[in-house]
Amino acid sequence: MTSLAPAPLLPHATPTVAPGPMAPAPAAAGQTAASALSTSSAASAASTTSNVSTTATGDAPGTPDPAAQRLAHLFRRVSASQVPPELQRALYAHRGVAP
Amino acid sequence: MNVLQAPAQRTPSIALDREALARDVRSLPSLPTVVVQLQSLMQQTDTPLDSFANTLQLDQALSVKVLQLANSPFYGLCNRIGSVRDAINVLGLRQLGTLVLAAALTVQFEKLHGKALHIEAFWRHSICCAVAARQIARLHGMNEPAAFTAGLLHDVGRLLVDSRHPEEAAAILAWAEARDLPYFEAEQALTGIHHAELGQWVCQHWHFAPEITDAIAGHHQPGAATQVSLADVVHVADALAHALDLAGLHSEAVPAVDRGAWQRLALTEQGTAVLLRGIEEEFQQLQAVLRPGKETT
Numbered sequence: 501m502t503s504l505a506p507a508p509l510l511p512h513a514t515p516t517v518a519p520g521p522m523a524p525a526p527a528a529a530g531q532t533a534a535s536a537l538s539t540s541s542a543a544s545a546a547s548t549t550s551n552v553s554t555t556a557t558g559d560a561p562g563t564p565d566p567a568a569q570r571l572a573h574l575f576r577r578v579s580a581s582q583v584p585p586e587l588q589r590a591l592y593a594h595r596g597v598a599p
Numbered sequence: 600m601n602v603l604q605a606p607a608q609r610t611p612s613i614a615l616d617r618e619a620l621a622r623d624v625r626s627l628p629s630l631p632t633v634v635v636q637l638q639s640l641m642q643q644t645d646t647p648l649d650s651f652a653n654t655l656q657l658d659q660a661l662s663v664k665v666l667q668l669a670n671s672p673f674y675g676l677c678n679r680i681g682s683v684r685d686a687i688n689v690l691g692l693r694q695l696g697t698l699v700l701a702a703a704l705t706v707q708f709e710k711l712h713g714k715a716l717h718i719e720a721f722w723r724h725s726i727c728c729a730v731a732a733r734q735i736a737r738l739h740g741m742n743e744p745a746a747f748t749a750g751l752l753h754d755v756g757r758l759l760v761d762s763r764h765p766e767e768a769a770a771i772l773a774w775a776e777a778r779d780l781p782y783f784e785a786e787q788a789l790t791g792i793h794h795a796e797l798g799q800w801v802c803q804h805w806h807f808a809p810e811i812t813d814a815i816a817g818h819h820q821p822g823a824a825t826q827v828s829l830a831d832v833v834h835v836a837d838a839l840a841h842a843l844d845l846a847g848l849h850s851e852a853v854p855a856v857d858r859g860a861w862q863r864l865a866l867t868e869q870g871t872a873v874l875l876r877g878i879e880e881e882f883q884q885l886q887a888v889l890r891p892g893k894e895t896t
Contacts, residue, residue, distance in 0.1 A: 533853075574844060574853050577779065582855035583838075590871035591842050594879075 533575040533583045568597045613767045615760070615790040623763040624800045628710065633658045634703040635806070641696040641744060651692060652684045655699060664702040665695060668888040697747040698885075701729065704751060705889055713761035715769035717848065721758070723886065724846040725751050730881045731836035734874055735864060739827055748807065749814040749833045756797030756815075757782065776850055783819055795819050821860040831860035839871075843879055 571592060575583065592599050629635070636654045656662055662683050669686035670679070680686050687695050705722070712718045732750030736743045761768040767790070775785035787793060799816035810829055817830030818837055838856045840846075866874070 570844065574842065574851060577781070577852045578855050583853060584856055584858075584861045584866070586866060586868040586871050587838070587842065587853075587856065587861075590868050590875055593872055594875045 532572075533578045533580045533588055565597065567595045571595060571597055613770055613789045615764060615767055615792050617792065620759070620763075620792065620797060621800065623759060624797070624804050627759075627801065627804055628707075630707065630805050631658070631703055633661065634700060637696055637699055638807075641693065648684065648687055648692070651696075652682075652687060655683050655695075658703075661699055661702050664888060665690075665699060668698055668885070671884050671888060693744050697729075697733070697744045698888075700744075700748060701726070701751055701885070701889055708755075708758060711755075711758040711762040713758075713763070713765040713768055715765055715772045716757065716761045720846040720848045721754065723882075724840055725754060726885055726889065727840035727843060727845045727878065727882045728753055728833070728836045730885060731839045731874070731878045732832050734877055734881070735832045735836055735839075735866075736829075738870070738874075739832075739864070741827070741829065741832065742810065745808060745810050745814075746829060746832050746836075749811045749818075749829055750836050752798060752802055752807070752811070753815050753818045753833050753837060754794060754798065755801050756794030756799075759797050759801055760786075760794065779850070779852075781852070781854060793819070821857050823859055824863065827863040831857075831863050834860045835864055835866070839874065839878060843875060843882075845879070845882060 575588065589599055630638075633654060637651070640651050640654065655665065665683060665686050666680060669689050680689055690698070708722060708725075709718070729747045729750035732746040733743045736746035757768075760771075771785050771789055772782065774780075774789060775782050778785075783793060783795070795816050795818055799812045802812045802815055814829035814833045817828075818833040821828065821830040821834045824831075834857055838854055841851060842853045844851050
């Protein structure tokens with residue numbers, strides 16, 4: 501029987517995406533909300549392994565941004581039409597990730 | 600049954616009998632007398648302070664939690680409140696009532712806990728949803744204590760299954776995680792039973808107001824309406840709580856948001872940003888009091 505023990509908790513202050521057996525695949529069909537937010541931003545790639553961005557903290561372009569990766573991960577299940585853009589933009593701003 | 604070994608293209612069924620679940624609900628312990636009395640007092644429009652304070656003081660553990668919260672930095676009155684009566688004066692009767700309820704339900708939640716759910720993550724999400732629901736209700740002049748209570752209890756149906764049918768609960772959770780699906784989709788696919796409905800049964804058993812039980816029943820499908828409802832509030836609060844990612848689960852995900860509910864609540868980007876900040880701040884304070892030593896860091 502596969503272990504059903506709860507997964508360890510993540511520290512919120514440093515949001516990360518830890519690839520593992522439960523790591524999700526991007527939505528098979530349709531554009532995810534994260535990718536729809538911007539085509540030239542941190543949110544442009546739903547992939548959790550190659551996300552790069554210029555962040556509010558001033559990191560240089562090309563630096564992997566854990567916050568952007570985590571946000572893309574959070575929005576992986578929903579398409580752009582399933583989540584209000586106001587919510588998504590507000591959340592990105594709240595996390596200091598440039599839209 | 601090991602659903603994880605089933606072929607991916609087949610949907611296994613898990614036997615969860617509605618009659619058995621109804622019996623499970625009826626067998627749940629009642630809420631503590633002091634909580635029932637406080638609930639009753641909170642429904643009154645002219646609750647005498649003495650009645651409330653005297654009832655609360657019957658439960659020492661609850662009284663201590665109330666004083667801890669009243670003295671927390673959130674209220675800017677650190678270590679100046681020494682009695683329940685003073686706490687009522689500072690926090691207000693309704694807010695205090697909801698906090699008392701939250702503290703009491705912490706104990707009930709722990710009694711219900713089974714094996715599959717990560718109870719700390721479950722609790723953090725519930726607190727966050729309660730705080731979010733209260734703040735949204737405040738924006739619309741709605742019943743804040745009812746919103747808080749409904750938010751706190753919105754997923755209690757999951758606890759029931761987890762407590763009384765842990766193997767089935769574990770199988771549903773594993774099936775959902777293996778496919779990266781929301782829990783409610785997995786339970787619908789596997790059992791045909793929805794935790795929102797079970798939550799409604801639990802809260803009816805605990806004699807919560809119909810406004811609260813209806814909101815819990817409708818928190819995944821608030822439905823069409825012309826006026827904003829408490830189900831709208833809890834539905835959006837649930838989404839905000841997931842979006843804020845405070846439960847601490849890797850598998851966290853923002854759910855689809857009902858367009859009608861969002862529009863009825865008329866949340867703008869700026870208003871949502873203010874809400875997110877307020878929810879996160881209040882969550883941390885409440886978590887520190889209700890779950891000392893288990894705050895997120």
